Amino acid sequence: MxxxxxxxxxxxxxxxxxxxxxxxxxPRIDGPDKVTGRAVYTHxxxxxxxxxxxxxxxxxxxxxxxxxxxxxxxxxxxxxxxxQVKEAGDELRYSGDDSVLAVVSxxxxxxxxDGVRAIVVKAENxxxxxxxxxxxxxxxxLVNYRRRADSNVAGSxxxxxxxxxxxxxxxxxxxxEVSVEIPTQHHVCLETHGHVIHxxxxxxxSVVYASTQMVSQHGGQLVRPLGLENGQGDKVHxxxxxxxxxxxxxxxxxxxxxxxxxxxxxxxxxxxxxxxRADEFAMGGNRSGSKQTLKLAGDADGKFTAxxxxxxxxxxxGGGAFAGAPYQYxxxxxxxxxxxxxxxxDSNRAMRAPGHPQASFGMETAVDMLAYETxxxxxxxxxxxxxxxxxxRQLDRVAAEIGWDEHPNKLAxxxxxxxxxxxxxxxVCRWTPGGRRARCNVTVRPDGSVVSATAxxxxxxxxxxxxxxxxxxxxxxxxGQVTARIGDSDLPPNVASGGSVTTGxxxxxxxxxxxxxxxxxxxxxxxxxxxxxxxYVWKAGRVHAVGDPERSLAWKEVCALLRQPLEVSxxxxxxxxxxxILGAQAAKVEVDTMTGRVKVxxxxxxxxxxxxxxxxxxxxxxxxxxxxxxxxxLLEQRVFDKEDGFLLSDNLQLYxxxxxxxxxxxxxxxDDSEERDxxxxxxxxxxxxxxxxxxxxxxxACGVRMTRMPFTPDNVxxxxxxxx
Amino acid sequence: xxxxxxxxxxxxxxxxxxxxxxxxxxxxxxxxxxxxxxxxSAQAQAQSAEAATAVQTMRGTxxxxxxxxxxARTLRCxxxxxxxxxxxxxxxxxxxxxxxxxxxxxxxxxxxxxxGKPAYSCLTxxxxxxxxxxxxxxxxxxxxxxxxxxxxxxxxxxxxxxxCTPGFVVATHAALDRNPEADLEELKYELSGNICxxxxxxxxxxxxxxxxxxxxxxxxxx
Ligand code: FES
Ligand code: FES
Numbered sequence: 002m003x004x005x006x007x008x009x010x011x012x013x014x015x016x017x018x019x020x021x022x023x024x025x026x027x028p029r030i031d032g033p034d035k036v037t038g039r040a041v042y043t044h045x046x047x048x049x050x051x052x053x054x055x056x057x058x059x060x061x062x063x064x065x066x067x068x069x070x071x072x073x074x075x076x077x078x079x080x081x082x083x084x085q086v087k088e089a090g091d092e093l094r095y096s097g098d099d100s101v102l103a104v105v106s107x108x109x110x111x112x113x114x115d116g117v118r119a120i121v122v123k124a125e126n127x128x129x130x131x132x133x134x135x136x137x138x139x140x141x142x143l144v145n146y147r148r149r150a151d152s153n154v155a156g157s158x159x160x161x162x163x164x165x166x167x168x169x170x171x172x173x174x175x176x177x178e179v180s181v182e183i184p185t186q187h188h189v190c191l192e193t194h195g196h197v198i199h200x201x202x203x204x205x206x207s208v209v210y211a212s213t214q215m216v217s218q219h220g221g222q223l224v225r226p227l228g229l230e231n232g233q234g235d236k237v238h239x240x241x242x243x244x245x246x247x248x249x250x251x252x253x254x255x256x257x258x259x260x261x262x263x264x265x266x267x268x269x270x271x272x273x274x275x276x277x278r279a280d281e282f283a284m285g286g287n288r289s290g291s292k293q294t295l296k297l298a299g300d301a302d303g304k305f306t307a308x309x310x311x312x313x314x315x316x317x318x319g320g321g322a323f324a325g326a327p328y329q330y331x332x333x334x335x336x337x338x339x340x341x342x343x344x345x346x347d348s349n350r351a352m353r354a355p356g357h358p359q360a361s362f363g364m365e366t367a368v369d370m371l372a373y374e375t376x377x378x379x380x381x382x383x384x385x386x387x388x389x390x391x392x393x394r395q396l397d398r399v400a401a402e403i404g405w406d407e408h409p410n411k412l413a414x415x416x417x418x419x420x421x422x423x424x425x426x427x428x429v430c431r432w433t434p435g436g437r438r439a440r441c442n443v444t445v446r447p448d449g450s451v452v453s454a455t456a457x458x459x460x461x462x463x464x465x466x467x468x469x470x471x472x473x474x475x476x477x478x479x480x481g482q483v484t485a486r487i488g489d490s491d492l493p494p495n496v497a498s499g500g501s502v503t504t505g506x507x508x509x510x511x512x513x514x515x516x517x518x519x520x521x522x523x524x525x526x527x528x529x530x531x532x533x534x535x536x537y538v539w540k541a542g543r544v545h546a547v548g549d550p551e552r553s554l555a556w557k558e559v560c561a562l563l564r565q566p567l568e569v570s571x572x573x574x575x576x577x578x579x580x581x582i583l584g585a586q587a588a589k590v591e592v593d594t595m596t597g598r599v600k601v602x603x604x605x606x607x608x609x610x611x612x613x614x615x616x617x618x619x620x621x622x623x624x625x626x627x628x629x630x631x632x633x634x635l636l637e638q639r640v641f642d643k644e645d646g647f648l649l650s651d652n653l654q655l656y657x658x659x660x661x662x663x664x665x666x667x668x669x670x671x672d673d674s675e676e677r678d679x680x681x682x683x684x685x686x687x688x689x690x691x692x693x694x695x696x697x698x699x700x701x702a703c704g705v706r707m708t709r710m711p712f713t714p715d716n717v718x719x720x721x722x723x724x725x
Numbered sequence: 726x727x728x729x730x731x732x733x734x735x736x737x738x739x740x741x742x743x744x745x746x747x748x749x750x751x752x753x754x755x756x757x758x759x760x761x762x763x764x765x766s767a768q769a770q771a772q773s774a775e776a777a778t779a780v781q782t783m784r785g786t787x788x789x790x791x792x793x794x795x796x797a798r799t800l801r802c803x804x805x806x807x808x809x810x811x812x813x814x815x816x817x818x819x820x821x822x823x824x825x826x827x828x829x830x831x832x833x834x835x836x837x838x839x840x841g842k843p844a845y846s847c848l849t850x851x852x853x854x855x856x857x858x859x860x861x862x863x864x865x866x867x868x869x870x871x872x873x874x875x876x877x878x879x880x881x882x883x884x885x886x887x888x889c890t891p892g893f894v895v896a897t898h899a900a901l902d903r904n905p906e907a908d909l910e911e912l913k914y915e916l917s918g919n920i921c922x923x924x925x926x927x928x929x930x931x932x933x934x935x936x937x938x939x940x941x942x943x944x945x946x947x
Pocket of ligand 2: 191245246461884885886887888889890920921922923924925
């Protein structure tokens with residue numbers, strides 16, 4: 002790799018007015034592949050001789066295996082391999098990956114499923130313990146499998162002086178108390194988890210197609226199951242050309258990945274093991290549920306004085322996530338007691354802003370209640386208790402957009418006419434998107450072609466597009482002139498995509514590489530155009546010296562000066578990144594108090610971030626955040642049968658997510674008020690407050706406080722009448 | 726593998742366009758378990774008994790020739806193989822644009838057009854499609870020559886991860902062909918058989934509206 006010159010200047014994003022590519026609406030470069038079916042996802046990988054694998058899961062969380070007979074499965078035509086995962090005498094301890102009894106691999110998907118059906122299992126089912134209330138009882142079976150654990154309640158931690166906080170609440174002019182319940186949500190990636198593993202893909206290397214959020218790091222876990230030694234990670238080549246969503250659920254190979262690798266090794270054949278939709282619900286992860294009791298107090302003007310929060314995290318076998326208290330707002334006296342209640346349900350995983358929508362729902366509910374209790378309107382009380390001026394401005398902006406000024410119900414909820422009420426509610430969000438070490442290579446060839454390469458993955462965010470666009474901006478090219486290469490573990494390493502770190506890490510590295518490429522080319526131009534490195538203008542496919550636009554070269558002419566391909570690398574630069582973002586949202590709803598139906602009429606979000614790399618993709622993501630929150634608020638909840646432990650909501654008919662008919666009018670505003678000269682991710686923030694704003698809007702419409710999600714007709718009617 | 730000689734259901738003309746499958750024989754073929762008789766009304770019992778004698782069970786693999794994207798494509802599959810699986814798992818080379826997301830007709834990611842009508846290919850048996858015109862997302866356009874709807878999806882960012890996108894593209898084509906004057910509410914209705922987890926609906930609506938407007942301005946779409 003040749004790096005002809007020491008960079009003369011630090012890379013910078015430049016003035017927004019000067020940008021030709023970034024900060025605009027850029028059509029995704031993989032759009033044409035995605036809209037025509039040409040894009041190949043892991044699900045779509047087809048390799049000659051490939052086996053299809055299917056899992057057999059025990060249908061309830063806890064059981065003692067008495068026997069597993071796979072002989073009939075093995076004898077079926079088309080069945081090639083049966084991997085027995087559990088043995089007689091094994092204890093199944095929780096729902097999900099511990100329920101996998103066997104994997105059948107066959108020539109066709111039908112034969113694999115036949116094989117699964119042909120396995121005979123005898124087991125004694127045990128009390129399932131999927132209900133958190135039951136798990137807390139003294140005589141409940143212990144499903145907290147941590148060493149030395151003696152209770153299903155774990156990780157209890159209290160913060161703050163409880164007596165002092167109680168005293169402050171009693172001494173305050175106004176206070177409210179509320180208990181809220183937030184269900185477990187699933188990620189519902191439309192592409193389920195899974196792999197296609199080709200054990201002898203390239204000579205001595207195994208090729209692993211994976212639907213993963215960490216293409217750079219993914220291979221490590223598969224080394225052992227593939228029969229390799231530690232340190233032979235270079236013998237595993239991971240590819241994620243496209244992926245159908247992740248939302249936090251796709252870190253690591255998972256049990257399914259390990260099993261896929263093992264079967265590939267044992268059969269010597271490529272294996273396609275993608276979870277079925279039912280498997281995905283049972284073992285693909287979830288956002289933990291929560292129960293919280295909040296007491297919030299304030300003075301006569303609605304300035305908060307103290308908060309007391311007792312919270313439970315419901316993460317099944319996981320610890321659960323809860324973003325703490327006070328959430329977002331300033332409260333001087335705080336007491337928080339948060340603990341985790343373990344059940345035999347599968348573990349929660351990271352899900353877009355882990356713990357935040359739960360904390361938002363509790364806090365925004367209490368804030369809203371205190372507003373009406375104090376006689377200060379819900380917009381004003383929020384502005385009064387937020388530290389950042391920007392967020393107060395954002396609230397005004399969404400209020401104006403949703404029609405708050407003209408809205409009649411400001412200090413008290415409306416009275417439904419003919420049973421129908423219309424209301425408005427608010428919520429705020431904040432996130433700290435990370436920025437970590439990442440690398441990128443840029444190659445410029447004498448024929449003028451440009452490749453920008455980094456081992457990131459595009460979860461649907463548009464990452465692939467900015468891998469090209471940032472380089473195009475720097476070199477005065479069009480996006481289409483730069484080829485982006487991502488989704489390949491052989492490329493320069495990049496971060497796992499979690500916590501909105503991808504853009505904050507990748508974009509600076511790409512910018513740095515592009516900057517280095519530009520300076521290397523400028524070094525060649527000294528003899529031709531006469532200016533020093535750093536004194537050129539690259540625009541519209543040409544370059545000229547600053548102040549001398551008459552003498553210029555076309556891009557192809559510049560590249561023709563290269564005797565060999567120019568290859569430069571770049572890495573994460575702290576100066577190009579800054580991670581803190583704020584936002585606010587408003588929702589307007591119509592509530593039919595006769596039927597309990599809630600229709601969201603309009604949602605508005607404003608979101609700031611650093612330099613918007615691709616405004617259109619940003620609006621897509623802000624919309625997506627609002628829609629996922631709307632879906633969580635109105636429709637989603639995981640349902641277990643408490644008695645036997647069957648997961649009842651394991652398909653898309655019973656676990657419903659929002660569709661076209663639920664879509665309100667949506668307004669996504671990119672906050673350009675601070676022109677920060679930095680870049681960061683932003684996907685987590687807009688998913689945080691939507692369900693809170695909708696609940697507050699329901700109250701504002703008709704005076705019914707929804708403390709339990711989702712706001713389905715039966716939950717709404719129960720809130721109105723005490724029962725359906 | 727199953728007996729390759731058993732190319733047609735016993736006793737039936739293999740060119741007759743496929744057997745009329747009843748729910749009962751379908752369940753039998755799929756290895757499922759029929760519902761307990763006691764739950765069925767007398768009339769339904771009589772009907773299913775009649776169907777059971779009229780229809781023979783298909784087993785093994787059959788050769789089917791399907792008209793896919795204007796080409797005759799021949800493949801071997803089982804009677805119970807869905808059109809979706811035939812496209813994705815049996816065709817050589819495979820057509821993987823239609824996605825398998827739920828496999829039970831609740832997401833729309835597998836949508837194709839059969840004889841001009843949108844259909845869930847996961848709920849359609851491949852053998853039922855003999856003699857019918859099947860159009861998949863690949864048949865509507867290619868990256869080099871996109872259809873008007875595909876162009877509009879790109880221009881309006883009607884996709885994020887893109888896994889639902891082929892289904893939405895096909896459904897949008899079908900919707901605009903069926904109801905060229907659809908207003909936004911009607912479009913929402915037409916697209917309500919498809920779901921998107923990333924939350925692209927607003928931009929999908931924009932794309933559909935843009936394609937619709939372009940058809941009005943510039944005549945018929947592709
Ligand atoms: S896969 Fe056919 S409708 Fe979901
Ligand atoms: S774009 Fe990801 S599911 Fe629709």
